[in-house]
Amino acid sequence: MSSEPQSEAAYDRMRLRQWSRGSARAAGIDRRDLLRLVAAASLAAPLVPAAAAPARAAVTSPGVVKPLPPELFTVRGTNAETNFAALRDTGLLTPADRFFVRNHTATPLIDPAEWKLTVWGSGLRGGPVDFSYEALRALPAVCRTAFVECAGNGRSLFTSQQGRQVSGTAWTLGAIGTARWRGVRLGDVLRRAGIGPNAVDVLPRGLDAEVVSDGTNLGRVRRPLPVAKALDDVLLAYEMNGEPLPPDHGAPVRLIVPSWVGIANIKWVGDIEVSAEPLLTPWNTGLYRLFGPGYPPEGSAPLTRQTLKSAFELPPGASFDAGRRHLLTGRSWSGGAPVRRVEVSTDGGTVWRAARLRDEPRAGSWVRWTADWVPRTAGPGVLLARATDRSGRTQPATAAHNTQGYLFDAVVRHPVTVV
CATH class of the missing domain: 2.60.40.650 (Immunoglobulin-like)
Structure with missing residues (x-):
C-alpha cells in the first residue's frame, strides 16, 4: 500500500490543530464568519437553503445549461441527480448528457478565448503567472479515468434507512459520474509557475458566482489542497470523454482530484493561490467536515477520500x-x-x-x-x-x-x- 493515505491523514491532523489554535489564515472570509458556519454545521442547520429545495421533474433547472429530462435526472434546486437506472445502457463512462450536476450557484458561460488561469501567492518564488487556454493546451497532456462524486451522495438514506435527520441536498445515489478526463497535470503548471519549497497549501478558486448563505457572503467556491496532493495526481482538465468540457461540468477548465470528495474537483477554475501558510475557507471548516456526537466541536478533519x-x-x-x-x-x-x-x-x-x-x-x-x-x-x-x-x-x-x-x-x- 502506498504512503499517500498516511500523508493525507497527517496533513488533516495538522490542519485540525492549526484550525483549533487559530493559526491558519482564513482565505477571503472573516474568521468570525467561519466560526459561525461551524456552529451552524454542528446543529445540522441548512447552510445553503437553495440546495435543499425539493426534488421535481423538469427538463431544465435554474442555473443548469443542459436539458434535464425526467427519465435521466431528478432536479434538486440548482443541482441535478442522475437517475441510476438511466446508466444501465451506458458503458463504463458516463455520457455528459447523463452526468450529475452539482452547482453552488449557477453554471457560468465562459469563452475559452477570454479565459486565463492566474497562479499566484506567497508560496511562489516570484510573482503571479498567467496561462491562457491555448498555452495550457500546449503543455504535455495526460488522460485519466476517474469518478467525481458529491460528498453528500446517499445523504437521504441517513433518514430513509436509518431514521436520522441530516441537512443538505437529499441525494439518493446518483450524485456520481465517471469520465475520461484529458488535461494537464496541476503539478506541471505549479512547477512552471515557480512553486517554492515553502509552499504548504494550493487553493484553486472557481469563476462561478459568489455564494451567499444566511446573509453571509462566503465568496467563490474554493478549497485548499495539500501541496503533496496537488503535485501528485491532480489534473487541470479541459476535455471530458474526448470532447471539450461542457459548461455544466467546468468549461473551459476544471480540477480533477481522483478519489477525493467532489468539492475538491473545483469547476471553472480561474485562479490558484499557492500559499506559504495554512489556508481555511468555508469549504474546509463549516462545510465538508463531520459534525455530531462522537466528533469534536470543530468537527472532524476536512474530508478527503470518498467512501x-x-x-x-x-x-x-x-x-x-x-x-x-x-x-x-x-x-x-x-x-x-x-x-x-x-x-x-x-x-x-x-x-x-x-x-x-x-x-x-x-x-x-x-x-x-x-x-x-x-x-x-x-x-x-x-x-x-x-x-x-x-x-x-x-x-x-x-x-x-x-x-x-x-x-x-x-x-x-x-x-x-x-x-
Missing part, C-alpha cells in the same frame, strides 16, 4: 416476473482502493452470493457487475449489494451518522416488486 458504495441500475420499486430469469446490473466504487468483490442478496440479506465483475477494478473508477435472479414468490422484496475493496473494507450495515449527511457507505436496501 465505498454500491447501487443497482434499477428504479425504486422495479417490477419482476416470478419464475423468470432476470439479469441484475449495478456499479460499485471506492475512494480508498479498487473494488475487489461485489456480493448481492435477493432475500433481504439472509443469503449473499458473488456478482460477476464486468470491468478490471482500477483506483478512482467504478466497476460494473451483474447477477442472475429467478424470483419464486410474488410480493414485495428487497435487493442488496455490498462491495469490498482491496484495502479489505466492506460496506457496513449502518453508516456513521453526521449532521450534514456526508459519506454514507452502508448497504442500500433497494425495494422491488415480484408479480
